[in-house]
Amino acid sequence: MKTVIETLTQHGIQPTPQRIAVAEFILETDTHPTADEVWASVRQHCPTLSRATVYNTLNLFVEKGLLKLQPLKEGVAVFDPHVKPHHHFIDEESGEVFDVPWEAVSVTGEKSLENFEVREYQVVLRGCRRA
Amino acid sequence: MKTVIETLTQHGIQPTPQRIAVAEFILETDTHPTADEVWASVRQHCPTLSRATVYNTLNLFVEKGLLKLQPLKEGVAVFDPHVKPHHHFIDEESGEVFDVPWEAVSVTGEKSLENFEVREYQVVLRGCRRA
DNA sequence: GTTCGTGCAAACGGTTTGCAACAAT
DNA sequence: ATTGTTGCAAACCGTTTGCACGAAC
Numbered sequence: 001m002k003t004v005i006e007t008l009t010q011h012g013i014q015p016t017p018q019r020i021a022v023a024e025f026i027l028e029t030d031t032h033p034t035a036d037e038v039w040a041s042v043r044q045h046c047p048t049l050s051r052a053t054v055y056n057t058l059n060l061f062v063e064k065g066l067l068k069l070q071p072l073k074e075g076v077a078v079f080d081p082h083v084k085p086h087h088h089f090i091d092e093e094s095g096e097v098f099d100v101p102w103e104a105v106s107v108t109g110e111k112s113l114e115n116f117e118v119r120e121y122q123v124v125l126r127g128c129r130r131a
Numbered sequence: 132m133k134t135v136i137e138t139l140t141q142h143g144i145q146p147t148p149q150r151i152a153v154a155e156f157i158l159e160t161d162t163h164p165t166a167d168e169v170w171a172s173v174r175q176h177c178p179t180l181s182r183a184t185v186y187n188t189l190n191l192f193v194e195k196g197l198l199k200l201q202p203l204k205e206g207v208a209v210f211d212p213h214v215k216p217h218h219h220f221i222d223e224e225s226g227e228v229f230d231v232p233w234e235a236v237s238v239t240g241e242k243s244l245e246n247f248e249v250r251e252y253q254v255v256l257r258g259c260r261r262a
Numbered sequence: 263g264t265t266c267g268t269g270c271a272a273a274c275g276g277t278t279t280g281c282a283a284c285a286a287t
Numbered sequence: 288a289t290t291g292t293t294g295c296a297a298a299c300c301g302t303t304t305g306c307a308c309g310a311a312c
Contacts, residue, residue: 016285016292036276050294055277071205075302076276089247104244107254109236116220116229119258123238127250147267147310167301181269186302206277207301 011064021046022057026067032078032097072097072124087123100125142195152177153188157198158212163228165207203228203255218254231256 004023008015021042026033033041039054058079061067068080072088078097087100100123110118135154139146152173157164164172170185189210192198199211203219209228218231231254241249 014286014291018293034276048294052278052295053293056292059278069205071202074200074202074208075206077205089244089249092250098247100244100247105238105240107236107238110254110256113220113231113235113256115261116231116256117258117261118220118256119223121254121256123241123252123254125241125244125247125249125252127248130246130248145266145311149268165301179269183270183303184268187267190303 007066011061011066013060013064013066018046018049018053019057019060021049022054023061023066026058026061026079027081029081030099032070032072032080034073034076034078038079070097085120085122087125089125089127089129091129092126093128096129098129138197142192142197144191144195144197149177149180149184150188150191152180153185154192154197157189157192157210160212161230163201163203163209163211165204165209169210201228216251216253218256220256220258220260222260223257224259227260229260 004020004027005015007027008019008023013019022038025042026038031037035055035058036051038058039049039051042054043049058067062069062079065083066081068083070078070080070088072078072090073095080099082099084102086102087105089098089100090096091098105123105125107121107123110121135151135158136146138158139150139154144150153169156173157169162168166186166189167182169189170180170182173185174180189198193200193210196214197212199214201209201211201219203209203221204226211230213230215233217233218236220229220231221227222229236254236256238252238254241252
């Protein structure tokens with residue numbers, strides 16, 4: 001099992017304590033948190049962590065390919081440590097975002113679009129989660 | 132051909148001059164504009180139109196089912212007059228959003244998702260537009 | 263005269279940036 | 288010494304809101 005520090009250095013990121021703390025949280029979660037949610041969580045273990053550092057760190061992680069920024073909610077940036085292709089389901093009541101495995105849904109026809117060269121795609125599903 | 136005024140009244144919206152001006156622009160366009168882009172455009176014909184009225188009007192239109200708010204870009208709300216199901220292609224260079232007809236792409240498997248009751252879905256494609 | 267819509271300006275919330283202090287090399 | 292990172296506060300940008308004026312019934 002790769003350590004967080006190894007992951008960071010392999011992506012060309014200096015493993016400072018703050019970055020390690022943020023990485024430990026966000027690389028494990030599957031809750032698609034916003035930056036402020038990350039801050040709230042990580043601050044419990046690392047109380048001096050500033051909001052600015054969280055934002056800078058998350059942007060750095062995105063830049064280095066550790067995270068993906070997903071435009072799934074209005075007005076806020078949500079971060080996803082799952083960088084390989086997959087789909088998303090959004091519960092319309094709670095707003096929660098769930099991963100849907102790539103193989104669970106299949107898409108056809110995207111290769112024959114006339115004017116568009118598709119580099120990537122995902123299905124965004126909305127509805128309510130079954131209890 | 133239905134007039135804009137008829138469209139507004141049929142949706143329970145009082146057709147004020149400002150609302151008509153906004154509707155004339157946004158119901159015709161296929162550019163998926165942001166609120167500020169709507170304001171910039173409509174203001175040329177209707178110079179006293181305030182930003183607040185544009186925001187209020189667009190929100191009202193969404194509420195009344197004339198528009199859909201699409202979470203396609205980070206940090207800004209984009210409005211789409213095309214309310215029937217369809218997909219979207221986003222040019223990664225320019226950020227432009229294009230409609231993709233519902234029949235152009237087909238999705239299978241969404242009905243057999245275990246924990247999710249899907250009410251609607253769309254495919255979001257990214258890449259570059261062919262010249 | 264009450265209701266509804268508008269415009270302005272101020273407030274708001276999420277995010278970024280400038281800068282001084284600090285750590286590491 | 289230089290480079291890179293942090294924390295704070297202020298700035299920023301898109302959006303919402305409070306309020307007074309005005310139009311319509």
